[in-house]
Amino acid sequence: MKDQTDIPQSMQEILSYTPSETGFRITERWFSNNKDFPTIGIANIHAVVPDIEANKDKISKAVEIFKERKVNLAIFPELCLSGYFWEDEPACRKYMDQAVIENHADWINKTLKSYLDDSFKGIILNGIRLGSGRKYINSTYIIDKSYDFLHKDLIYDKMFLPKIEQIYTEATGDDVLVLEGYYGRFGFTTCYDICFSQLLLEYSKIDKVDAIIELASWRILAFRDYPGMNIGTDSYYAELWDMLLPAQAATNQVWIIACNAVGRHEITGAAFAGGSGIWSPSGLKLVQASRLNEELLIVHNLDIHGQLKLERDDFNYSLDFNEIYRPIKCKRTFTRL
Numbered sequence: 001m002k003d004q005t006d007i008p009q010s011m012q013e014i015l016s017y018t019p020s021e022t023g024f025r026i027t028e029r030w031f032s033n034n035k036d037f038p039t040i041g042i043a044n045i046h047a048v049v050p051d052i053e054a055n056k057d058k059i060s061k062a063v064e065i066f067k068e069r070k071v072n073l074a075i076f077p078e079l080c081l082s083g084y085f086w087e088d089e090p091a092c093r094k095y096m097d098q099a100v101i102e103n104h105a106d107w108i109n110k111t112l113k114s115y116l117d118d119s120f121k122g123i124i125l126n127g128i129r130l131g132s133g134r135k136y137i138n139s140t141y142i143i144d145k146s147y148d149f150l151h152k153d154l155i156y157d158k159m160f161l162p163k164i165e166q167i168y169t170e171a172t173g174d175d176v177l178v179l180e181g182y183y184g185r186f187g188f189t190t191c192y193d194i195c196f197s198q199l200l201l202e203y204s205k206i207d208k209v210d211a212i213i214e215l216a217s218w219r220i221l222a223f224r225d226y227p228g229m230n231i232g233t234d235s236y237y238a239e240l241w242d243m244l245l246p247a248q249a250a251t252n253q254v255w256i257i258a259c260n261a262v263g264r265h266e267i268t269g270a271a272f273a274g275g276s277g278i279w280s281p282s283g284l285k286l287v288q289a290s291r292l293n294e295e296l297l298i299v300h301n302l303d304i305h306g307q308l309k310l311e312r313d314d315f316n317y318s319l320d321f322n323e324i325y326r327p328i329k330c331k332r333t334f335t336r337l
Helices: 052-068 089-099 101-115 163-168 191-195 197-206 236-252 304-314 317-324
Strands: 015-017 025-030 040-044 073-075 122-130 136-144 155-157 178-181 184-190 211-216 224-226 231-233 255-260 262-264 271-273 277-279 285-288 295-300
Touching: 025 285, 040 052, 040 255, 040 277, 052 073, 052 101, 052 295, 089 101, 089 122, 089 163, 101 122, 101 136, 122 211, 136 184, 155 184, 184 191, 184 197, 191 197, 191 211, 191 236, 197 236, 197 317, 211 236, 236 255, 236 271, 236 277, 277 295, 285 295
Parallel strands: 025 295, 040 073, 073 122, 184 211, 211 255
Antiparallel strands: 015 025, 040 295, 122 136, 136 155, 178 184, 224 231, 255 277, 262 271, 277 285
8 A cells, every 4th residue: 555665764763862952862764656646744742841831842842853854743732832730729810810821821822832734724722721710721722824723613621621620720511522634534622531441432433543642641650469479560640551542443343542641740740651652543552652751752654544544454353243233323332122
């Protein structure tokens, strides 16, 4: 299906630049040599808490590098503008009140959008916006040259909220966001959302997306211990990330393009798991970023449609699913009855 000529080292060349040259480690790979296919940039970066301006500078620098390296779509992690919440509620709220996206619309419209053109088409960014009462809404925004990023049709609101987020944020309902363009049909999830198989089933079987874009501030540390088997770990969440993403990709036969935060929270010391990457519809990992360090991943000429068709032509799970399950009229679910 793919023309293999002139692909650097048969689609496997990696170019890494030291932080002294760019401020980030940069890893580039070539999926094909067909420049009609999209080049995806994924920012495996750390959000400083509390320092919104430092985070804006870091995002801008990453966007500049992505543009230089011919990226078509750039993706940033959950809460990349503010960083993550912490338990001191008065101090956290005072800071997060400054970080709501409405306060930074000029920066997005004048700075980030200035990088966009006919080639560099979009930036996917996550941050909090104003909700009801004292609550915020954790939202993902599509930064596009032509549209208002705050338009309701271009926002995905996180549905499933961990306990600490329930203190500060609210879910707006049973949300999905599906965007279709030249590069494919994309659905969106935020962090904890990816754990819920029904949501992925909706995206794959009802919305028929090609790819899920997952933004996260996913942590490393959690304990699981099975002493009778002499098995245990103190990094369960990071291991879960590595198990869950390929499983969701494979069982739903969709691409998973995931961008996670990395580094330690300056106030709580919580370590975020990094490990951003791309998983094919087979579940196989194509590229994955560092667990410990900031890194920009760039995958050139990703054949989203062609590879998806190739794998479904080989074995299409949906055919067997449809033999057993039926959609319920006017509902986003299925029945075997």
